[in-house]
Amino acid sequence: MPHSIRLLPDLLINQIAAGEVIERPASALKELMENSLDAGATDIAVQLEGGGVKLLRVRDNGKGIAKNELPLALMRHATSKIASLDDLQRVASMGFRGEALASMAAVAQLGLSSRTAEDAHGWKVEAIDGHISEPIPSSQPQGTSIELRELYFNTPARRKFLKSDSTEFAHCDETFKRIALSRPDVAFSLQHNGKTIWQLPAAPLPNPLPHTGEGANVSGILERIAAILGPEFGEAAVAVERRAANLSLQGLAALPAYSRSTRDAQYFFVNGRFIRDKVASHALRQAYQDILHHQRHPAFVLFLDMPPEQVDVNVHPAKSEVRFRESQGIHQFLFHTVQEALSAPMKDSAPQPAAANGESAVPSPHPAYTPRQQGIAFDAAQRQATYRLWETQTAEKGEERREKGKTEPAFDVTLPPSPFPLPAVEHPLGYALGQLSGVYILAQNAQGLIVVDMHAAHERIVYERLKAALDNERIAAQPLLIPVSFYAEPLDVATVEAEQEALHKLGFDLAPLSPTQLALRAMPTMLKQSEAETMALEVLRELREYGASRALTERRNELLATMACHASVRANHALSITEMNALLREMEQTERADQCNHGRPTWFQMTMGDLDKMFMRGK
Ligand SMILES: Nc1ncnc2c1ncn2[C@@H]1O[C@H](COP(=O)(O)OP(=O)(O)OP(=O)(O)O)[C@@H](O)[C@H]1O
Numbered sequence: 112m113p114h115s116i117r118l119l120p121d122l123l124i125n126q127i128a129a130g131e132v133i134e135r136p137a138s139a140l141k142e143l144m145e146n147s148l149d150a151g152a153t154d155i156a157v158q159l160e161g162g163g164v165k166l167l168r169v170r171d172n173g174k175g176i177a178k179n180e181l182p183l184a185l186m187r188h189a190t191s192k193i194a195s196l197d198d199l200q201r202v203a204s205m206g207f208r209g210e211a212l213a214s215m216a217a218v219a220q221l222g223l224s225s226r227t228a229e230d231a232h233g234w235k236v237e238a239i240d241g242h243i244s245e246p247i248p249s250s251q252p253q254g255t256s257i258e259l260r261e262l263y264f265n266t267p268a269r270r271k272f273l274k275s276d277s278t279e280f281a282h283c284d285e286t287f288k289r290i291a292l293s294r295p296d297v298a299f300s301l302q303h304n305g306k307t308i309w310q311l312p313a314a315p316l317p318n319p320l321p322h323t324g325e326g327a328n329v330s331g332i333l334e335r336i337a338a339i340l341g342p343e344f345g346e347a348a349v350a351v352e353r354r355a356a357n358l359s360l361q362g363l364a365a366l367p368a369y370s371r372s373t374r375d376a377q378y379f380f381v382n383g384r385f386i387r388d389k390v391a392s393h394a395l396r397q398a399y400q401d402i403l404h405h406q407r408h409p410a411f412v413l414f415l416d417m418p419p420e421q422v423d424v425n426v427h428p429a430k431s432e433v434r435f436r437e438s439q440g441i442h443q444f445l446f447h448t449v450q451e452a453l454s455a456p457m458k459d460s461a462p463q464p465a466a467a468n469g470e471s472a473v474p475s476p477h478p479a480y481t482p483r484q485q486g487i488a489f490d491a492a493q494r495q496a497t498y499r500l501w502e503t504q505t506a507e508k509g510e511e512r513r514e515k516g517k518t519e520p521a522f523d524v525t526l527p528p529s530p531f532p533l534p535a536v537e538h539p540l541g542y543a544l545g546q547l548s549g550v551y552i553l554a555q556n557a558q559g560l561i562v563v564d565m566h567a568a569h570e571r572i573v574y575e576r577l578k579a580a581l582d583n584e585r586i587a588a589q590p591l592l593i594p595v596s597f598y599a600e601p602l603d604v605a606t607v608e609a610e611q612e613a614l615h616k617l618g619f620d621l622a623p624l625s626p627t628q629l630a631l632r633a634m635p636t637m638l639k640q641s642e643a644e645t646m647a648l649e650v651l652r653e654l655r656e657y658g659a660s661r662a663l664t665e666r667r668n669e670l671l672a673t674m675a676c677h678a679s680v681r682a683n684h685a686l687s688i689t690e691m692n693a694l695l696r697e698m699e700q701t702e703r704a705d706q707c708n709h710g711r712p713t714w715f716q717m718t719m720g721d722l723d724k725m726f727m728r729g730k
């Protein structure tokens with residue numbers, strides 16, 4: 112071997128380091144924008160050319176860098192953000208290593224121009240191939256402007272790994288969005304090849320999000336989220352907000368109707384830093400487990416804030432992973448908070464994505480489609496109005512009938528349940544008017560018309576009831592007067608013999624009659640007998656395939672969903688008004704009743720206003 116051990120030259124050291132820190136233009140953009148935030152900027156402008164490879168410039172109005180510190184800023188291990196291990200362990204800034212600018216200076220032509228509040232004018236340095244020039248005066252307003260030209264011009268091997276301009280731009284755009292989402296209190300803009308892509312004003316923010324210091328609140332977050340992810344996201348989402356001990360979780364979690372086939376709408380921030388984390392992903396996935404098809408991905412923008420010393424940010428070269436000191440506790444906190452937000456029964460005053468004045472901060476493009484109506488819990492005045500409406504209607508109907516000399520009971524109007532006259536409990540989903548095409552229930556509440564997908568709603572109710580019953584040890588069984596016997600595969604018969612206990616828990620009493628015959632002697636009380644056979648066979652198959660213990664634990668929800676699907680009312684099944692009202696009341700009491708087990712909405716509201724608009728009334 113001709114080589115002996117030697118120290119590498121600085122430029123090469125930095126180029127090697129850059130390979131980790133600056134993978135592509137988007138990573139440089141992230142570092143530059145984070146530096147601007149660390150410098151206290153309230154306005155950050157990004158200009159890109161050629162996907163950020165040709166030119167990447169970030170300008171801010173932060174505190175700036177003094178002339179004598181300009182060369183230092185470009186040197187490796189030079190930082191103003193930490194001075195000791197102690198500082199590192201409680202770092203609250205985005206940067207802390209003093210590596211980013213040095214890495215960029217090693218792999219691009221870098222220009223750095225800056226001016227502090229004390230300077231009469233700005234100063235500029237340039238770095239090419241690691242050589243830093245002397246500072247020269249520049250016309251620069253207070254703040255810093257950094258530009259990178261021809262990324263990887265001096266390391267062709269790496270440059271080859273860059274993708275097309277449009278792909279690199281797409282990565283930059285994503286980076287930009289993440290950072291812009293994290294700080295609604297800061298104005299951001301992005302231009303690519305001279306075209307303005309984003310222009311995001313700062314939101315006025317009274318209540319601080321912990322990581323923003325002065326200034327964010329939920330409404331500010333909402334405006335920024337709506338600007339970046341589109342109003343559909345805000346409309347399909349519930350607000351998440353909880354503070355416990357020294358943890359805080361805020362943001363929006365989309366209901367399943369907005370789910371994605373990719374993970375592209377998952378934004379999770381820890382102390383303002385966008386991160387991907389296994390613990391958090393797992394907790395959030397679990398929070399959605401019950402309402403989201405397994406091939407769909409939940410969508411959310413969530414900010415977890417916690418004392419910096421409880422999370423290690425120094426575990427990944429791009430600072431995009433963290434390690435929680437109490438990962439178990441974080442998992443629990445995330446899981447419970449998001450699950451509760453998603454499943455709040457309608458009568459709870461679920462946290463509303465609304466500003467203090469009660470108006471939704473997220474503009475809604477489809478006002479007629481609002482699966483989770485704001486302020487669904489009526490106040491007393493609304494209750495009176497509902498009642499008065501009923502009173503007049505019933506009176507009118509009575510008169511009509513008398514006029515026509517009819518004696519049969521009113522079919523299409525049901526009185527509010529006793530105690531009459533005023534229902535003690537408000538009924539957010541109102542009272543049934545009738546059934547449409549055997550599929551939908553039409554109901555009336557104080558705001559207008561409610562349309563319910565009968566099968567989907569019933570399925571969810573049965574499913575939740577089955578879950579609750581199984582949680583209480585076993586599902587109640589109803590003995591059949593005449594046992595149902597049916598043909599079964601020998602394997603099914605064997606399963607019946609082996610899994611008696613599990614079957615009992617699930618509310619089934621099955622007995623082998625012959626090697627190919629089974630008798631069903633009892634079945635779950637809440638299920639219908641018509642599909643008993645198919646259901647029993649499916650349950651047996653599940654028990655056989657996964658084993659009783661897995662079927663009752665990990666697979667429990669799938670198993671119960673199958674049962675619920677067989678048990679719930681089919682389309683084209685006529686329901687009486689009383690039955691419909693009973694269904695509406697049950698929906699109000701049921702957790703997660705806003706979606707069926709497959710994540711489709713179960714109901715929506717058309718307000719009188721929506722209807723008036725359709726008919727151009729009052730115009
Ligand atoms: N936009 C800016 N405004 C003011 N000062 C800046 C700006 N960008 C960088 N600096 C200064 O230059 C120093 C070096 O920046 P650099 O990004 O290389 O390291 P860092 O941010 O300290 O740590 P990290 O490598 O983790 O990003 C910073 O510590 C900061 O003092």
Ligand SMILES: [Mg+2]
Pocket residue numbers: 142145146205206207211212
């Ligand atoms: Mg930095």
